[in-house]
Amino acid sequence: MAFSLFGKKPKPTSEEDQPKRSFFERMRDAVAPDLSLAEEVEREEELQQEEEQQPVSLPEEMYEQDNEEENSSGFFARMRQAVTRTRESLNSGIDSVLALTREVDTATLDELEAVLITSDIGVDTAQEIIATLRQRALREGIDGGPELKRLLKLELLKILNSVRSPVARAATPPEVIMMVGVNGTGKTTTSGKLAALFRAQHRTALLCAADTFRAAAIEQLEVWAQRSGVDIVKTKQGGDPSAALYDALNAGKARKVDVVIIDTAGRLHTKSGLMTELDKMRRTAAKVIPDAPHQTFLVMDATTGQNGMQQARLFTEAAQVTGIVLTKLDGTAKGGIVIAIARELGLPVVYCGIGEKMEDLIAFDADAFVDSLLGD
């Protein structure tokens, strides 16, 4: 019995078995006996073409949610997810402090101070918070854990709100944002994610590759530009970053883009040559657009905790930083650093990096952060 592997129909064995076929069909078999294979290849090519023509998902679509309610619950869920490790360590510390007591007393508060310090809130900040809670405990008493958490939330919010400042927009576009910071904190990645976020908000953006120092930084930013669907202005590796910036700002003006994001090379505040280079970039920016740069974001790696704070303190003074982007919040139990930044640097955290993907950047929200940190 004739049978076929691959489920193909068996070929007719004799002339008589063959159904009546058109001239064209017979001719086709004559010139291309294995045309089924050719057809398969052709079909495969067609499919590949169709696939290539599928629009890549744009930032707008990536962030798009069905309605505002979902949007905000999505945002809260992502913030909550980002601070999971900090919440778990903070909550288990607080729970163990409160395990044996119903009324919160001075000894409990001393232990709570140690818990706050381990989440990298900072010694000074932790002491200040505990001093306020102690006064309250003496005056009115603190009735157990839930009350203590409620009061703690209020204290944290008070600190965060004291530096919450509206992000200034440029009088006339483009708004110019410079990303600065020490090596490897996530400046290039964040520049790319920011471009995508702006696009999702229907603002046009242009990336400027002014990190001409690190090998492959320009190529890395080019990949981000492609992903986020924005243009990039660059020079060659080893080139003058101020020249790239000059070209980018002129291009931004000519193309009437809303925001130009400048990725700069990683540097330590102690490298005076590199800090002078930043000054030169600022002066160049101001020549093209008088009040530029409008924002200078210090990109800080949350996993470095209190060590990063010392660098940030000195960087902030030298580079006229206006806000902090805190990256890698997803990988740390040291999320308390957000509070230390507000209290000790007097600067708002403006965005948080919560992963390595394009959509893993969220605008910082103090209420969402505190709720996520001290929730269950």
Ligand SMILES: Nc1nc2c(ncn2[C@@H]2O[C@H](COP(=O)(O)OP(=O)(O)OP(=O)(O)O)[C@@H](O)[C@H]2O)c(=O)[nH]1
């Ligand atoms: N988990 C996580 N990883 C991140 C985040 N942001 C950046 N990264 C990773 O951090 C690493 C360094 O990021 P880059 O953007 O190259 O850092 P950079 O500051 O430009 O580096 P230099 O130019 O050398 O100073 C990369 O592997 C990124 O994927 C974040 O929010 N979460």
